[in-house]
Amino acid sequence: MPGRGSIRLSGVEVRYGSVVALRDFGLEMASGEIVALLGPSGCGKSTALRAICGLQALSAGEIWFGDRLMNTVPPHHRKVGMVFQNYALFPHRTVAENIAFGLAVSGVPRRQHAARTGEVLALVQMTERGGHYPHQLSGGQQQRVAIARSVAVSPDILLLDEPLSALDKQLREQMRHELTQLLRGIGITTVFVTHDQEEAFALADRVVVMHDGAIVQCGTPAAIYARPNSRFVADFLGSISYLGGVLERAETGTGTVLLDDGTRLRGQLVEAAGIGTRVDVGLRWSSLRPAGAAGDGGGGEGSLAVTVRERVHRGDRVEYRLEGPGGRAIRLLALTATGAAHDVGDRIRVRADANDILLFRPATGPIREGEPA
Amino acid sequence: MTARGKGLAVAPYLFLIPALALTASFLWALWGLVHESLTDPAGGVSFENYRRMLTVPEYRAPIVTSLRLAVITTLVTAALAYPVALHMRRMTPVARLTVQSMLVLVFFSDYLLRMFGLIILLGRRGLLNSLLMWTGLTDSPFRLMHNELGVLVGLVSGALPLMIFALDAALGRIDRSTEQAAALLGGSPLRVFWHVTLPLSVPGLAAGIVLVLLVTVNAMVAPALLGGGFVVMISNFVYDRAIGLDERSLATAAAVIVFAVVVLIILAVHAVLDRFALRFGVTDRGRG
Amino acid sequence: MSRLVSVLVILFLFAPLIATTLISFNATPTFGFPSQGLSLRWYANVFARPEFWVGFRHSLLLATLGTLAAIVISTLTAVAVVRFRFPGRSLMNALVMSPIVIPEVVLGLAILVWIYAVLDMPGAWALYLLHTILVIPYIVRMIIAGLQGYDINLEHAAMLLGASPFRAFLLITLPSLKDHIMAGAIVAFIVSLHNFTATMFLVLNRPTLPTAVYQYIRTETDPTVAALSTLLLLIPLSVVAVGRRWLGLDRMVGR
Known part of the structure; x- marks a missing residue:
């Protein structure tokens, strides 16, 4: 009752x-x-x-x-x-x-x-x-x-x-x-x-x-x-940047994508997508971490090479506006106290945990309704 | 009290029952008027009343007089009301409130008694003539009433506040920066008025014209008292015929004709207004 | 230039009122000026002549009943027109507003013909009907404006606090429309009080104030009407006072 x-x-x-x-x-x-x-x-x-x-x-x-x-x-x-x-x-x-x-x-x-x-x-x-x-x-x-x-x-x-x-x-x-x-x-x-x-x-x-x-x-x-279940939710919650890539491999809930510059990333597959199809790779601004200069070699899985385009101080944090694979804009929020400062023009590597990388079906036009993940 | 769901479709009509009863009664009455005007003494349908109204010069004269006086009254009130409305716009709020209060005071004082006041002013031995003779400007009194001039003064006095209110409201809706921009572009005050203020105030002018028309058509006291029997306007004509039973059907035809003329004029004013708005909108955009 | 015209216009509009006031104190039964001595005899005459008092009471009664009926009808009509979408809505709106553009002789004569030819109704009723029809547009326009500017959430809030729709309207919405209803009622009352042309068709042996005054002016030439006119200036004066203090003059002139 x-x-x-x-x-x-x-x-x-x-x-x-x-x-x-x-x-x-x-x-x-x-x-x-x-x-x-x-x-x-x-x-x-x-x-x-x-x-x-x-x-x-x-x-x-x-x-x-x-x-x-x-x-x-x-x-x-x-x-x-x-x-x-x-x-x-x-x-x-x-x-x-x-x-x-x-x-x-x-x-x-x-x-x-x-x-x-x-x-x-x-x-x-x-x-x-x-x-x-x-x-x-x-x-x-x-x-x-x-x-x-x-x-x-x-x-x-x-x-x-x-x-x-x-x-x-x-x-x-x-x-x-x-x-x-x-x-x-x-x-x-x-x-x-x-x-x-x-x-x-x-x-x-x-x-x-x-x-x-x-x-x-x-x-x-x-x-x-x-775990937003769609690009609509992810976009609405905001503070997320997107890269493009092709889905190479999919397991239960996770997938591996090949980015346009050849980098491989593993992330949460929040929407079902076919192997070999294009997906959007969502990177939360606050989950990205600088991982040294770009010249340091591979840097391991989940790391990608970017160029610093702009640096904005926001009090306790510093926001980097980066250019990633395929010329896509990425933002990164880092605590001011941690890590070395990077200058505009620097080539650096950034990385994120697989849990914080979200793979979506590409946003083509407005999303109509919430489909199950 | 809110529209909710389909089940309440009947609700608005329940609210409207009293208004429907009232409008039904006056529509019925209007139909009775039309019916009476088309009925001959034997009870058949006849246009005889209309034929007489429109062809006998003596019957046609009041309609012509009313229309002529309506046009002149409109022109005079517009010419007098524009400067006042424009001036009111430039006043300080306190001064504006004072002028507004004075206009409301006049507007809400009894029309009949204002006409009486004009008799006192304009009569042979009235204030104005007394004043003129006292100052020695003239030896014999002027004939200021018991003619169309006297009636016109009465009509203008009655209609002027309405025209001022209508123009004041329309001018109040004009964005001052439009005129300031025109003035900054080098327009003289007269050119700014002619090209900017006047066109933008046309809706108010249209409302004023309709109000003045109605006041003039409704005027019965002004012609009766200030015209002194020499000026017969349509309301006097209809009333005088309607009170005697033998000519009542002629009066009904006259009333129907007045109604038709008023409706036509209102429709014409609105048509011109619409066309003007359209044209003005286009030229406005054309100028960028 | 426009200042000069404004002053002259105001002077022109006020001249009749000033003239009647001056003449009302004349000692002689003429409209001459300068006056030969001051007196209050015409004021005394206003109260000595029964037709003015009879007419005034009749006019007050007509204006009161007509305005009250019009408030009720207008409120219901305004609610229907503003709150509902239904077939015939704009027609209904046009119909209740239409008396304002019908020439008064048309309305007066139509009711006269209708009453006597069709219904054989007693004349007193015809005048009440006429005055109600005449004043409804002024009130309905004001209440519609009030309802359109009213925050419907207030009524909804009252309903969600447990008030039935009727009580919510009565206790919350109606008090908020008070100023609009008052402004409309004042204008309506005065329109009714001063109505002459249409009323002339339907007054029988019981005059209204304007028709009594009209008869007096036609038959007598003394300043009694001037005295009455001066006394009646109290009405527009109080309208201006009320309008300035509470209701806003702009609203009173229908803008």
């Missing part, structure tokens, strides 16, 4: 006329779990959120909360809290009145309003601001009030739409930390939508990467980072 706060979506589809905004969306969440829907704008993540809270009707599929089918339940009976991207605080009501609104309309006796309002305001450390109007608050404070308002009515599920995007960069870092603490503290099942992978990785137990209305990959932040 699935418990309170658990969610199951299966085969969910949303169409606007002929446009499919969400296709075959399936997701199961345990009570108290925090899931991030991650993807670029227009990928369907917000539609998924609106479908969960009932603001968006489904064209197909089912949504279950616990053991209750929710498809025909209107939004105001779903017991879902939502924090909108712009917070949607009622401008003509004070902070306390905003919070009490939900209590009033859901039939909580009036004499309990003050106590509950005080409780949630304390939770978000906004006790002093009960009498303020939303426009008198900063962005971060408005967000806390929006969260307090959503959780005041004790919903089974909390939804957050781009929770940090309206804040400026410094505040975002701080609020990301506070939000993590807060969500863990409440222990409520949470789905949030973001286009920022750092935000997704920092806050979520599980990340669902979406593209073009469909789920591309779903897993823990660590798993997705270590």
Whole structure:
């Protein structure tokens, strides 16, 4: 028997006329779990959120909360809290009145309003601001009030739409930390939508990467980072350079490629590809290490010869922009403290572990859907 | 209150029930008007009322007078409203608010009472004539009303605020940098106005023309009080015939003709506006 | 140049109002100037003549009922037009806005002919109907603008906090539209209060204020109407005050 706060979506589809905004969306969440829907704008993540809270009707599929089918339940009976991207605080009501609104309309006796309002305001450390109007608050404070308002009515599920995007960069870092603490503290099942992978990785137990209305990959932040299942995911997570080569040999999960300059590399074969076909070789900027000057001979498997084209200091790190086999641009991030500095024009060797080299089918046009690896 | 799902397709029509009832009643009434105008005393269909309206000079005159006065009123109000609207744009916010308040004050004061005020001003023994004779500029009073001039003054006074509002709104939408750029390229203020400001304010002018037309067609008090029975405009004509039962069907034909003329003029204004927008868009791009 | 024209235009527009105010204090029953002594007798006469008071009450009643009915109808119409996509949507929008471009004699005479020929309806109802039709465009335009600029997320947020769609609209959306409704209602009220041409067709033996004033001007030549006019300046003055303080004058003139 699935418990309170658990969610199951299966085969969910949303169409606007002929446009499919969400296709075959399936997701199961345990009570108290925090899931991030991650993807670029227009990928369907917000539609998924609106479908969960009932603001968006489904064209197909089912949504279950616990053991209750929710498809025909209107939004105001779903017991879902939502924090909108712009917070949607009622401008003509004070902070306390905003919070009490939900209590009033859901039939909580009036004499309990003050106590509950005080409780949630304390939770978000906004006790002093009960009498303020939303426009008198900063962005971060408005967000806390929006969260307090959503959780005041004790919903089974909390939804957050781009929770940090309206804040400026410094505040975002701080609020990301506070939000993590807060969500863990409440222990409520949470789905949030973001286009920022750092935000997704920092806050979520599980990340669902979406593209073009469909789920591309779903897993823990660590798993997705270590092994993106497609070039789309790898590109979206970013910080990766690509070389071209031909697949020579493939074993379970690993493969060997022959690069255009004759170098051989072994790496993770994340997508099935035929022997003798071209593959894209992904090299994470942070996993590459300088391995001496190019003249030192072979340098062993997993090492390749490159030319330093540019060197950019980025505080604790130094970024090298390199030219690799076939004239492809490669970036390398090295801790400033480690290793010798290389100058522009130097021929050097760089290497990476086979685990950090990812082999993809070449990106030809936009990737349509997430296929299994 | 939001469109959700297919099951709610009937919802908008439920919201519209009162509005539908209301519009149905006035459409029905308009149909009754047309029906009455086409019915002869024996109950058959007849165009006799229309024939009389358009061929008898005495009946045709009010329509012609109204159209003539509408055109003159439009020209005069536009000529007076442009300088005011342009000047309002250059004002400080405080001054602008003051002028705006004064215009709203005039606009929301009773039209009938403003016409009465004009009688006081323009009459034989009115303020203006008293003032002129007191200063010795003239010995005998001027005939400032009970003619078309008096009616015109009333029409302009009534329509002017609307034209100013329409032009002010249109000018407010023009990006100031366009004019500044034209001025920097060496355009004299008049050339900048003629080639940049005026074309860009045409939508406001069009809105103003329609508003002035409607005010003029609706005018009944101005001709009755300031025309002193010498100037008969269409509203007076229709009202006078409609109140006596024997000529009511003639009045209905006159009303239908006025309605048709107004609709045609509005359509024409919009057609010209569309063509102008198109042409202007092209020349704008052509100039790069 | 444009400054001079502006001053003259303002002077021209204000001249009738200034003239009536000056004349209203005349001691003699003439419109002459300079006046031969000051007096408040015409103000006393305004209240002594019953037709003004009767007309004023009738006009207030018409404007109030017409505006209230129009607010309800306009709100429902605006919600339908802004929130839904349905066949006939733009036609409906055009229809409710159309009275603004129908000549008043057409509307007045049409209702007159219709009422007596078709329905034989009592005249009082016809005036309420006319005034409601006349003022709806001003209110509906304002509420549509308000709804279009309204953040729908506020209503959604209310629903997700447990409010039914109706309560969410009533408790959250409607208060946010308050200014737009007020601005529309004020304009509508004044349009109704001052309406003359269309109203003339349907007033029977119970005058409205403008028709009573019109009859008086046609039959009497003394400054009583000037005194009334001066008193009635309170209406546009309060509109300007309210407009400046709360609603924004730009909105009041329909922009």
